[in-house]
Amino acid sequence: MNEILLIVGMAVVTFAVRYLPLHLLGSFDLPISVTRALRYVAVAVLTAIAVPYMFYRDGALSISHTNSYLVVGLAAVVIGFRSKAPSVTIIVGMALFVAYRFLLTALPV
Amino acid sequence: MAGLMKMRRGTVTPYSQFVAGMRGVAPMAIGAIPFALIFGALAVSEGGLSIWATSGLSLFVFAGSAQFIAVNLLSQGTGLIPIVLTTLIVNMRHVLYSASLAPYMKHLPKRWLLPLSFWLTDETYATVINVWQDTNHDRSHKAWYHLGNAVAMYTNWNLWTLLGALFGSQLPNIEQWGMDFALVVTFISIVVPMLVTRPMLICALVAGGVSLVTYGMPHNLGLLIAATAAIAVGYSVETRLQPAAASRPVPDTDSQVWQLGQKHE
Incomplete structure (x- = not known):
């Protein structure tokens, strides 16, 4: 190449x-209708990228407590609604993710 | 403290807006670090690219998801033309971003539009669109906010790509560490504060639902279908709930999602 x-x-x-x-x-x-509709672009595109990332692991649908992307992702949604500050959601979400992955390997559930 | 805030607000300069833009995108830039590292490492180990070409992709293409997919295709021995076409399809969502920014940025001269277009990413779009739509701020300084935001993302992405390319071989299986969760949590942190109106909430539910159903489709087509459906549904719910608002041009202060000042608090 x-x-x-x-x-x-x-x-x-x-x-x-x-x-x-x-x-x-x-x-x-x-047209005003188009510029108004375009205000939905960010929510539509970013959600359509993030949601499959949470629910599909290695190409297969994974709805399970062992899917840390799904469990901590849903927790991050709750944090986001409460804090509204992206920095808080990102930092707390990443910390929760590390802790949850550690728990999953430490505790055989 | 109130006096300080007043003074800071009173001295809005291009420089202060440039710095505000950098600060506004800083959490998202931190979220992008793991991706740049993993991209740099995988481009060399899996894609078989040189360190120069790996950095070249981040310097001249600057599109994270397309860069990842290109490396994946390279590792499967895919040829040049299919990789370039896949890049085009994966990046089609930027048409929506660019079109959405057009009403606010049309006054800018080419020397602004060219670099700001080149630096358009998911993270920069999602943070600057709130500023462009904010009617409380002087339009001439918004471009500087956008510039600071974009330059911070670009510098960060390129620095960590290079570090990943140089030292990735010393971090075995880096792609399996789960650092890519940073992307999920970054997008959640941007989207959730926007879900303050019912049409926005419905838009997110449609985007998530359709994206799950269309997940298996090739070339990220599912993403384009889900996004388009969600925009259409969100907008039609809005026109049904607020028929009077449908004729108001944007920026529309009554349905303002959130404002610049809230971002740093």
């Missing part, structure tokens, strides 16, 4: 999807 071609190819398509909408939509006003 030519490494330079790989970098250039990936860089071009990635920059295109990031820049072209901003460039093309910059010259006229989008």
Whole structure:
């Protein structure tokens, strides 16, 4: 594999999807309905990435207390509703994850 | 203390907004560290890339999930064209980000739009969109907030990619340590505070439900379908619940999700 071609190819398509909408939509006003709908983009995309990550482990649906991504992920949702500060959710969530994984290996349940 | 806050708020400069942008994205940047480390390590060990090419991907492509998938495809001996096409599909969600930012950033000259587009990531989009939609802040300084945010993510991602590429071989099975949970908790930390209206909550439920059903689809197509369905449902619930709001242009202060000042408290 030519490494330079790989970098250039990936860089071009990635920059295109990031820049072209901003460039093309910059010259006229989008309909109000579209700009209102676009406010849902962050919640929709990030949720659609994170949820399968929690529920699927190694390609299989895993609804079990041994799935630490699911158990601690749900705990992080509760923490998020209570704290609202991303830094608190991230730090407490990561600490809980480490502790829960340790518990799972220490206690044969 | 109140006096200090007042003084700080009174002296908004490009520099202060640049620093505020860096601080705003700092928790997400920390969450990205494990990913950059694992990417650097795997690109060399599994993908067979040189340290230069590994850093080159982070420097010139700067798209975490696409970089991971490329390394996975390289390890399976996939050719150049399929990898580039997969990158395009995986990054299609940036079309939504870019289009969503367009109404707020259209006044910016090209020397701003080009670098800020190049540095657009999930984390930067999710944090700067709240600032762009905030009607209380001077528009001219928002670009500096965005710039500080993006530069912090870029510097962080590249530093830890390089460290992963250099020292990954000394951290065996680093990808199995569970450090990738940082991605899940980062996205949760961004999304949950936005779920303050019923349409937003329904949007998240639809996104999660559809993403589980479409999980097996190739090339992250499930992600695009789930996101599109969730945006459509969220918006139609909004127009049904608040028909009067449907004709108000954004930024719309009445349905403001959260404001800049709350972020640092």
